[in-house]
Amino acid sequence: MIHLLYILFSAFVVSALSAQEYSENEGLxxxxxxxxxxxxxxCLSRRxxxxCYGGFELTPTQYPNPTYDxxxxxxAKTVFHYNRTSIYRGYCVNTRCPSYTGDASTRFKQCVNDWARPLSLRADLLPSPQYCRTHAEVTRPIPLDTPQRVILYVVAAILILNIVGTIYDRYCHDSSSSLLRLWSVGANWQRLVNDYTDQGEPRLNDLQPAHGLKAVxxxxGITAHCNGAHIMLLSHSAEKLEQNVMTTFGMFSLNGTSVATGLLxxxxxxxxxxLLLVSEKIPLSLKLLPLCLLKRITRFTPVFLLTVGYAATWWVRTGDGPVWSPMVGHEADICRKKFWTHLIYANxxxxxxxxxxxxSWTLTVDMQLSIIVCCLTLVLARRHRGALPVLAAMILVSCVINTMLGYIYQWVPLREAFNIESIYGKLNFPSFYNFYIQWWGGLPASLIGVFMAHLYYEQQVQGINFAKQKWLVFAANMSVPVLIAGILLLSLVEQGFSRTTSALFIGFERPVVSAAMILAFYAQIAVKGSSYNFFSWRGFQFLSRLSLPLVINSWLVHMTIAASRPHPGIGLYSVLDMLVDGLATYTLTVMVSIPLTVLVELPVRRSLDTLIFSSYIKSYASDKDRANIDTASVHDSDKKKAM
Structure with missing residues (x-):
């Protein structure tokens, strides 16, 4: 089976690196x-x-015009070509066209039309993106505003708490459980790198492949986002970028949200x-819902809000370049305007x-669906067998509802809607922001996860020997290569769907991919198939624990580097270049994520968990249940080794 896996992976790499060749090189x-x-x-170093930078729409000034045709x-040849009747120029106007007079925008437009005129074309300046900047503007000091000061004070406070907590933990040897100890850098580093495989609830040890699955x-996902970011930033070698998009790897990248939904x-x-394991120690009811959600919030919120706060304030100050303002500056303005929506996970x-x-939408959707997941589990925990048909019906109904919504609103699959121009337009099309980044788009995937959890738990309760189930052993051995092959085939589906086919694709594509991924995971943990040891590698444990800051910060890291380049896209001439770029972004983001995890996520989460958990026990739990809650370590976020 391992050989088959390698063959499939090699086939993917070979096909990904083989861009389609065209016989129109002369025409290019x-x-x-x-x-x-x-x-x-x-340019701007001169007094x-x-x-000036901007986009222009080209139109012919005389007919026939072979160049324009x-x-x-x-x-129009394929949706994976840029609209070549639009061009983008960044000119040093005072050196290119020093004789022109008028305002900056007029001079810029006249300068570009000097280039277009010999081609019998006229260049009309598009409303966006465009800007003009002078030497005085880039050298003028920009004072700090209130939001920037707030983020600065927050970061300073976090650093001070870490320093004080580390000193306290190092030199104060009393037995008190001071909150300051939770801010010890050394202790939190050990929590990040320690191996908990043989500690705590034994049944959780079987879930180790979750680390590898999440890390991979x-x-x-980061590599796919890097690919999309380069399309948004444009490139001097647009033809090479277009060819890269049309490879298997490019198609896989455009369909990446379906794979990411599997993580839901x-x-x-x-x-x-x-929660089902906790139900063995204490009775579950909806009274526990606030605690479940608060523990989820304390895990996500510190890094999430600090990252968005940084993006809204200091990000724009970290670089500069010809495309920095229309890309990073524009996104930073959105972050500042919508910061409050991230605070309540409604962005x-x-x-x-x-x-x-x-x-950021991936974390938001996960948080929103956590409400449904916790509610269903708390309600259905006492009736495991009865839960399965209820959950199966809910999965089918949710798929049908999404299919109906897709038909009514004429949503189209990402494979149909994702093209060069829509990505350059920052995914501003209804299918993406009304379905693919909404909680109802990921609801079937989450319901599938809840269903499989109840099924797995019920089979454990009944004492079923998974290793004797031949079909499950076969599924465990074939799950990974079949999943890879299925995703590859899905990425190669031709375009041109009818309205009904598009609706069916909307309703069932992501649930099918999610079901395949969770079945592969289920088969591995049930019978410990041949891929179990690979996905349980200890290095994946470390990377998995960094997944939260990795997901949220990878976009900022890549855009900071790519958008500050004098010539975006230089050197990215093949899919191999894109893969190396993705690996470099991943590595740099890991370096950023380590201090974020040790200095922010772990101490803030542990402090809030301690305060909230203690308050809950005092307020709601009976004397009989308090000891049980204290020993229900499987629900303690520090000991959820597979999370």
Whole structure:
């Protein structure tokens, strides 16, 4: 089976690196350069420097116009070509066109039309993106505003608490359980790197492959987002980027949200299964719902809000370049405007087309679905067998409802809607922000996770020997290669769906991928198949514990590097280059995520858990249940080793 896995993976790599070749290389020479940028920093280092950037729509000034006709035909050839009748220019106006007079925008437009006129074309400046900047503007000191000061004070307070907590833990040897000890850098580092495999609830030890699954999917997701970011940033070599998108790897990247949704199933499985184990010690009821959600909030919120706060305030100050303002500056403005929506995890519900931090929606959807997962588990925990048909019916109903919504609102699958222009337009199309980043789009996946958790727990209660189930052993051995092959086939589905087919694809594509992923996970933990040891590798445990800051910060890390380049996209001429770029982004984000986890996530979460958990026990738990709650370590976030 391992050999088959390697063969499938090798086939994926080979096909991914084999871009489609075209017989129109000679015709490509007739296309105007899609993006052309003068040296931004050299231009604005001059006292009279004036740098303008903007998009232009080209139209012919005389007919027939072979150049314009070829541009139109090339753009319409496939949805994976840029609209080549639009161009983007960044000019040092004072050196390119020093003789022109008027305001900066007028001079810029005249300068570009000087280039277009010999081609019998006219260039009309698009309303966005565009800006003009002078030497005085970039050298003028920008004072700190109140939000920036607030973030600065928060970071300073966190650092001070870590220093004081570390000193207290190192030199104060009293037995008190002071909250300051929770801020010890050394202690939190050990919590990050320690191996908990042989500690705590034995049944949780079987869930170790969750670490590997999460780490691999997060890496693939980061690489896919890097690919999308380069499309948004444009490239001097637009033709190379277009060819990369049309490879198997490019198609896989465009369909990445379906794979990421599989993690919602795994997350729901782990949450539900942990609660079912807790039910052996204390009776579950909806009275526990606030505690369940608060523990989830304390885990997500510190890093989530600090990252969004940084994006809204200091991010724009960390770099500069010709495309920095229309990309990073624009997104930072959205983050500042929508910060309050992230505070209540509603950023995908309020103006969803305006996205702050491209990966933030995944955490928001996970948090929203946690409410449903916890409610269902708390209600159905006492009736495991009766829960299965109820959950199965809910899965089917949710898929049917999404199919009906897709038909009514004419949503189309990402494979249909994702194209070069829609990605460059920052995914501003209804299917994406009304379905794919909404909780109802991920609801079937979460319900599948809850269903599998109840099924797995019920089979354990009945004492079923999984190793004797031949079909399950076969599924465990074949799950990973079949899952990879299925995702590859899904990414190669042709476009051109009818309205009914699109609706069915909307309703059932992601549930099918999620079911395949959770079944692969279920088979591995049930019979410990041949891939069990690989996904249980200790290194994956470390990377999995960094998954929260990795997901939320990878976008900021990549955009900071890519958008500050004088010439975005230089050096990214093949899929291999894109993979290396994704690996570099992943590595740098790991380096950022380690201090965020040790200095922010772990101490803040542990402090809030201690305060909230203690308050709950005093307020709600009976004397009989308090000891049981204290010993229900499977629900303690520090000991959820598979989470």
């Amino acid at each position: 020479q007739r296309l105007p350069q899609h993006l052309k940028l003068d040296d931004y920093h050299r 009279d420097g004036l740098y 070829y541009m139109k035909g090339y753009s 999917v997060v890496f693939l 199933s795994v997350s729901a499985f782990l949450t539900s299964y942990n 995908n519900l309020v103006h969803p087309e305006q996205m702050c931090v491209g990966t």
